[in-house]
Amino acid sequence: MTVDTPSEQTPSRATDRPGDASPFALGLLLRRAHTRAATVMAEALRPLGIELRHFAVLISLVDRGPMVQRDLAQATGSDKAGIMRVVDDLERKGLAVRKSVPGDRRVRSVEITAKGLELFDAAHLAAEPLAEGLVAQLEPGEPERLTDLLTRFTYPAPAE
Incomplete structure (x- = not known):
């Protein structure tokens, strides 16, 4: 009876282990990093009665000011139905309001x-120590470098 064993020529399987040369490794690492960060930030938001999806809308509104729902969906990576549910939640909690847009009765800002x-503001205060814990194992200057790298990765410069 023969046993199938991987040969030395068998390519390695895609993982998110450090040093994995797979073309999928970066995506897997980013997904794991997202899950870890989202879990920590959700913990900070839970006592305030909101979720990350709510906070994403609040960030967009603080950064850009009033926005029509279509633009808000695009800014948060949501779809039309999803953004409507989130805005409904925020309205019920008194955190956001919808207003008519002059000249277009169908559009709501x-x-x-x-x-x-x-x-x-309270969410930022609650999240600060948790965010520091996320990067506690990094060397001085590395959290800023990581932020810079992820920003450039996420928002690449337009091709010339």
Whole structure:
């Protein structure tokens, strides 16, 4: 009876282990990093009664000001139905309001409320020590370098 054993010529399987040369390794590492960071940030938001999907909308509204729902969906990577549910939640909590857009009765703009701004600030205070813990194993300067690299990776410069 023969036993099938991998030969030395069998290519390695794609993993997210450090040093994996697979073309999938980076994506797998990014996914694991996202899951770890999202779990930690969700922990910071839980006592405030919101989820990451809510906070993503609040960030967009703080950064860009009032936005129509279509643009808000694009800014947060959501779809039309998803953004409507999130905005419904934020409205129920008094964190955002929908307003009519002059000249187009079908379009609604979303705006953060004073209560939403207070929660936004509270979320940052709650998240700060947790965010520091995420990068505690990195050397001085590496958290900033990681942020820079991920920013350039996520938002590549337009091709000339």
